[in-house]
Amino acid sequence: MKPLRIIPRIDIKNNNLIKGINLEGLRVLGNPYDYAEAYFKDGADELIFNDAIASLYGINSLHKIIKSLAKNISIPICVGGGLQSIKDIEKIFFSGADKVYVNSAILRNRFLLKKIANHFGSANITVCIEAISYQNKFYTSYLAGREIVEINPVDWAKFCEGEGCGEILLTSVENEGLMQGTTSKIFEKISNKIKIPLLAHGGFGSFKDIYNLVKNVDVSGVVIASLFHYEYVYYLKHKKIVSSKIGNYSYLENIKKKKRRNIISELKKYLKNKKINVRI
Amino acid sequence: MSEYRIGLIEFKTANLFSIKEVLSKIGKVKKIDNYKKFKNIDILIIPGVGTFSGAMNYLRKYKLEKEILKFANSGKKVIGICLGMQILLELGYEIKKTKGLALIEGQVKEFKSKSTNIGWSKIKVIKDKIKNKKEYFYFVHSNYCLTKKNFVVALAEHNGNNFPAIIRNKNVIGIQFHPEKSGKDGISFLKRLLKR
Numbered sequence: 238m239k240p241l242r243i244i245p246r247i248d249i250k251n252n253n254l255i256k257g258i259n260l261e262g263l264r265v266l267g268n269p270y271d272y273a274e275a276y277f278k279d280g281a282d283e284l285i286f287n288d289a290i291a292s293l294y295g296i297n298s299l300h301k302i303i304k305s306l307a308k309n310i311s312i313p314i315c316v317g318g319g320l321q322s323i324k325d326i327e328k329i330f331f332s333g334a335d336k337v338y339v340n341s342a343i344l345r346n347r348f349l350l351k352k353i354a355n356h357f358g359s360a361n362i363t364v365c366i367e368a369i370s371y372q373n374k375f376y377t378s379y380l381a382g383r384e385i386v387e388i389n390p391v392d393w394a395k396f397c398e399g400e401g402c403g404e405i406l407l408t409s410v411e412n413e414g415l416m417q418g419t420t421s422k423i424f425e426k427i428s429n430k431i432k433i434p435l436l437a438h439g440g441f442g443s444f445k446d447i448y449n450l451v452k453n454v455d456v457s458g459v460v461i462a463s464l465f466h467y468e469y470v471y472y473l474k475h476k477k478i479v480s481s482k483i484g485n486y487s488y489l490e491n492i493k494k495k496k497r498r499n500i501i502s503e504l505k506k507y508l509k510n511k512k513i514n515v516r517i
Numbered sequence: 518m519s520e521y522r523i524g525l526i527e528f529k530t531a532n533l534f535s536i537k538e539v540l541s542k543i544g545k546v547k548k549i550d551n552y553k554k555f556k557n558i559d560i561l562i563i564p565g566v567g568t569f570s571g572a573m574n575y576l577r578k579y580k581l582e583k584e585i586l587k588f589a590n591s592g593k594k595v596i597g598i599c600l601g602m603q604i605l606l607e608l609g610y611e612i613k614k615t616k617g618l619a620l621i622e623g624q625v626k627e628f629k630s631k632s633t634n635i636g637w638s639k640i641k642v643i644k645d646k647i648k649n650k651k652e653y654f655y656f657v658h659s660n661y662c663l664t665k666k667n668f669v670v671a672l673a674e675h676n677g678n679n680f681p682a683i684i685r686n687k688n689v690i691g692i693q694f695h696p697e698k699s700g701k702d703g704i705s706f707l708k709r710l711l712k713r
Binding site for chain 2: 239240242277282283304307308311312313327330331332333335336355356357358359360361403404432433434457458516
């Protein structure tokens with residue numbers, strides 16, 4: 238068994254790191270560079286960058302940020318949000334991304350995924366699936382949970398695997414940002430159906446939430462935002478914000494500095510004690 | 518030698534950014550995008566993101582294949598990383614059956630389980646004097662190199678099966694993982710490999 242990958246997810250809007258609830262209600266938390274660097278030093282296995290509003294406008298604007306990050310961070314970087322074409326993806330790879338993920342573009346055009354996978358090689362293409370449940374039925378969504386299509390995420394994952402994607406990143410939209418744990422049901426269903434790696438995202442609020450999922454469900458990695466951000470925000474808040482014009486800053490203005498805690502290393506130690514294989 | 522002059526084959530589908538950053542900490546990096554640029558190079562790096570057939574078509578289109586073979590035959594070090602390792606072999610089947618550089622005997626096959634190998638693994642050195650420090654390296658690939666045992670330097674494991682993580686035929690070396698993406702361990706590995 239390979240070690241479970243611990244993957245911080247960094248959502249970006251107007252060059253700032255932001256965090257929402259259910260992918261909405263975005264709050265500015267600081268400078269993405271500071272967080273990325275801190276997570277790299279703390280032992281993250283990979284980083285995910287999401288352009289939080291790109292798919293609304295059809296442009297991913299993370300090139301600059303990725304370029305300067307890739308200089309100092311020598312762990313894999315996965316980038317997504319608003320990637321619509323081979324050209325878009327090429328640009329992101331050239332900026333220093335190692336993997337990309339797609340979502341809305343391939344829901345709009347069912348022939349695109351195969352084209353992309355054939356062009357760049359399966360291993361580098363991840364599909365992000367937003368799963369959302371309503372009256373005990375699961376649906377697939379895009380545009381950060383705004384648009385819902387009547388496709389079962391399990392069928393969609395199976396389809397994407399067949400079209401040649403190398404990995405699935407599954408977000409449980411209704412758990413996302415709440416930090417109250419996640420529903421293992423949908424992760425379990427998908428992990429039983431596919432052979433490619435599955436990354437679980439959405440709702441992890443404690444070490445125990447993570448353990449509860451990974452002890453039962455065969456996931457290749459866990460993708461975490463709030464749990465890490467709200468720990469690091471205490472001592473990264475004094476650092477300079479990238480652009481201070483747009484966004485909700487009230488949270489940031491009202492928190493006090495706290496002592497540093499290496500939450501990723503601590504999480505790994507915790508999991509290791511519980512006999513989960515992690516890279517330490 | 519005062520400074521290593523490292524040639525880096527430029528593929529159009531690859532993330533060359535990270536590997537270039539890391540290599541420039543070791544020596545002077547020269548990007549190679551046409552066949553005239555092979556002069557004054559001590560080590561050649563073939564990186565890789567993309568597909569076997571895509572990469573080989575690219576090398577043939579820009580007349581880089583012959584120059585790579587010439588460089589390898591001169592006895593200077595050639596290092597292929599990930600897909601760059603796979604095209605060192607004779608044959609690949611990704612997308613369509615394609616001939617490789619044939620610098621090392623063998624073929625590139627898809628994992629039987631059809632599952633991508635993504636993540637960190639330790640490697641098991643079975644030959645050579647590469648120090649095995651029990652480091653973790655980052656792998657991301659869905660095909661692997663099937664070659665003769667005497668070319669295999671180190672193994673890694675995926676879904677219970679071993680596959681070559683490092684292969685070598687004299688001065689030609691292939692690495693399946695991404696040292697440039699394997700944190701500090703990866704960079705120190707690359708340094709050791711280039712300088713030995």
